[in-house]
Amino acid sequence: MSNCRHRSISQMLSGNVQWADNVQQTNPNFFPESAGRAQSPHTLWIGCGDSRVPETVITGTRPGDIFVNRNVGNQVQFNDENLMATLTFAVDQLGVRNVIVCGHTGCGAITASFRASKTVIPGRTPITLDVYSADSPLNRFLAPLTTSIANLVPNLQISSVVEAEAIPVLIRENVKVQVDNLCETEVIQNAWRTRPVGEELTVYGWLYDVGTGRIQDMEISRGPESLPKPRVFSTEKIML
Amino acid sequence: MSQYASLRAQFFEGDIRTKSSPDEPTDPIAEMLSGNAQWAKAVTESDPDFFPTTARAQYPHTLWIGCGDSRVPETVITGAKPGDIFVKRNIGNQARHDDESLMATLTFAVEVLVIICGHSGCGAVAASLAASRRETVPGQDPIITIEGFPADSPLNLWLAPLTIFIGSLGLSSTPHEEALPVAVRENIIAQVNSVCETEVIQNAWRRKILPNITVHGWVYDLETGRIQDLGISRGPGSLPAGKDSA
Numbered sequence: 001m002s003n004c005r006h007r008s009i010s011q012m013l014s015g016n017v018q019w020a021d022n023v024q025q026t027n028p029n030f031f032p033e034s035a036g037r038a039q040s041p042h043t044l045w046i047g048c049g050d051s052r053v054p055e056t057v058i059t060g061t062r063p064g065d066i067f068v069n070r071n072v073g074n075q076v077q078f079n080d081e082n083l084m085a086t087l088t089f090a091v092d093q094l095g096v097r098n099v100i101v102c103g104h105t106g107c108g109a110i111t112a113s114f115r116a117s118k119t120v121i122p123g124r125t126p127i128t129l130d131v132y133s134a135d136s137p138l139n140r141f142l143a144p145l146t147t148s149i150a151n152l153v154p155n156l157q158i159s160s161v162v163e164a165e166a167i168p169v170l171i172r173e174n175v176k177v178q179v180d181n182l183c184e185t186e187v188i189q190n191a192w193r194t195r196p197v198g199e200e201l202t203v204y205g206w207l208y209d210v211g212t213g214r215i216q217d218m219e220i221s222r223g224p225e226s227l228p229k230p231r232v233f234s235t236e237k238i239m240l
Numbered sequence: 241m242s243q244y245a246s247l248r249a250q251f252f253e254g255d256i257r258t259k260s261s262p263d264e265p266t267d268p269i270a271e272m273l274s275g276n277a278q279w280a281k282a283v284t285e286s287d288p289d290f291f292p293t294t295a296r297a298q299y300p301h302t303l304w305i306g307c308g309d310s311r312v313p314e315t316v317i318t319g320a321k322p323g324d325i326f327v328k329r330n331i332g333n334q335a336r337h338d339d340e341s342l343m344a345t346l347t348f349a350v351e352v353l354v355i356i357c358g359h360s361g362c363g364a365v366a367a368s369l370a371a372s373r374r375e376t377v378p379g380q381d382p383i384i385t386i387e388g389f390p391a392d393s394p395l396n397l398w399l400a401p402l403t404i405f406i407g408s409l410g411l412s413s414t415p416h417e418e419a420l421p422v423a424v425r426e427n428i429i430a431q432v433n434s435v436c437e438t439e440v441i442q443n444a445w446r447r448k449i450l451p452n453i454t455v456h457g458w459v460y461d462l463e464t465g466r467i468q469d470l471g472i473s474r475g476p477g478s479l480p481a482g483k484d485s486a
Contacts, residue, residue, distance in 0.1 A: 006352070006353055006454065008301040008302060008324075008352075008353055009353060009456065009469075011319075011320075012302070012318035012319070012320060012467075013318075013467060013469065014319075015318045015319025015320060016317055016318050016319060016465075016466060016467045017466070018319055019316070019317060019318075019319045019465065020317075020464060020465030020466050023465055024464075024465065030465075031462065031463055031464055031465045032463060034311050034462055035311075035360065035361055035461075035462035035463040038363070039309055039310045039311055039363075041310035042268040043268060043269075043272070049326050049327050049328050049345055049348075049349060050298055050326065051298045051300035051322065051323050051324055051325050051326045051327070052294050052295075052298050052322045052323050053322070054313065054314070054315035054316070054320075054322055054325070054327070055313070056313035056315065056316050057279070057313070057315050057316060057322060058276055058279065058280075058322070059272040059273075059275050059276050059279075060271075060272070060275025060276060060278060060279045061271075061272060061275060063310065063311045063312065063313055063316060063317070064310050064311050065268070065310055066310050066313075067308050067309070067310045068308045068310070068313070068329045069308050069329060069330060070327045070328060070329050071328065071341045071344070071345060072341075072344050072345055072348050072349070077341075080340070080341050081339070081394050081397055081398050082330045082331070082334075082339055082341050082342070082398060083341065084394035084395075084398075085330075085331055085394040085395045085397070085398035085399070086308055086330065086331055087394075088389070088393060088394055088395040089331060089395055090308075092389075093386070093395075097268070098268065098269060105295070106295055106297075106298075108298075108348075109348075132347065136347065137340045137343030137344045137346075137347060138343070138344040138347040138348055140340055140344070141340050141341060141343075141344035142344065202269075204269065210291065210294060210295045210322075211291050211292060211295035212280060212284075212291055213276075213279065213280030213283055213284065213290075213291045214276065214277065214280050215272075215273060215276040217269075217273060
């Protein structure tokens, strides 16, 4: 079956032709230059796979600006080899100056995790979507999110019954949690420790509102000043 | 031309058209936030229903498994709109069965169309190609694809299977510039087959849930901005795409 055709396939391929032709006409150097040198994006974007949040479109940037890792629920999990590899590559090899975790309203992962959080038993791996087995990749991937939400709901006194109230709060809290996770990684800490002045790396938490198309900077940005300050001992204590 | 299409023409290509020197924005964060404000305003003015409608739910027609390379933003290069394409991007557009993130995405978001899109000049493939020529005994020595990082660093752990795979292609005596496009293409074919072998897809085909799921392999040429369909699309009952595919 080598010629499967579907209307959307045709649309995307002809959309590509149109786009490439338009770029070619208005800026004939764009593609050759972009191809001819290594990419030098300024930003790593860790976002959700949700179809409504295409980073390059919503930020009005160009191909070449943003290196991208998108997953379900814009998560930074320490045992996610793919995410950690991306982080290493983007920060250490590409030298990005900014790492942005971007959550969004109407996130299906957060909604699913919220609904399941009520059934979480402390110490047991939660099942987020019960149509799938506990050890299915989706439930394993969402387990940390569901567990985190189960903790957040009582601690933040979020309504556990009114979704419309709880979900927006949890979407924002999730961004904060993922920013925290990111800042704990060796890659980020090392960049903060070693990058010269003028080339510092900053981590941002953003929220995209799918209902308005607007990004909000949650103002939880962190840079090298976040590193724990070295403790200073007075000399009297050292001398014995 | 629909409202959105004309807006698309103005904005998505317009950004490239109207950006002027200096090439490097001095404050990329501020530029992205103001770029967002401009874009959202223009969309709303052109089609006031666009955001409220898409906010209600997403109905993407495609799951895109692509590379994180900054030069391959799927929605831009296909002229699609927000809402069309659910996206998983990782280094080297890999679809591994042991990658929980990928498998979670496939389960969560499998659509009627699944597209694996690789691209010319893929750094992951290039690095793996170069490393595969250095590895004398694949599988017996720790694979270090990116020199300067230990074998157990996440980046090298991630690239090890790709290096082993490319090492199996018989390209060791082909000059790098000729071998790279072959490796890019073979990687895409392998990922298409890998996706088709997942339980998610096999179950869908067997049980006739989303029976029309087709999996496609595309390659994006950075030099021209053009996508090529590799013609290796697979649907229910299809055989693995191989080196002999057209």
